[in-house]
Amino acid sequence: MERLLKDEGIVRNRMKITAAVENAKQFKKIKTEYGSFQAYLDSLDKSHNYTLVIKELGKKFQRLGPSSARIFLYSVGENIKHPQEK
Numbered sequence: 001m002e003r004l005l006k007d008e009g010i011v012r013n014r015m016k017i018t019a020a021v022e023n024a025k026q027f028k029k030i031k032t033e034y035g036s037f038q039a040y041l042d043s044l045d046k047s048h049n050y051t052l053v054i055k056e057l058g059k060k061f062q063r064l065g066p067s068s069a070r071i072f073l074y075s076v077g078e079n080i081k082h083p084q085e086k
Contacts, residue, residue: 001014001017001018001021004017005017015063016063018062019061019062019063022062023061023062023064026060026061038076041053041073041076041078044056046078049080049081050070050073050078050080053069053073053078054066054069054070054073057069057072057073
């Protein structure tokens with residue numbers, strides 16, 4: 001942690017660094033339990049345009065709000081639609 005806080009090549013915010021470390025631990029737990037992150041996503045309820053998935057990701061990962069979760073899901077190829085799309 002201290003090494004990262006001194007690294008001028010990254011954003012040196014203790015809360016963000018802590019979140020990144022804890023989120024990496026969550027990814028490792030998910031891999032152990034589900035085999036892959038995709039398998040974990042596939043285990044979640046994707047009805048209602050991923051509303052429950054977004055909430056679950058927000059609970060599981062630190063400093064991940066609904067907008068970031070939605071962008072993440074879109075970027076990994078999930079069939080998520082913009083909230084205003086029908």
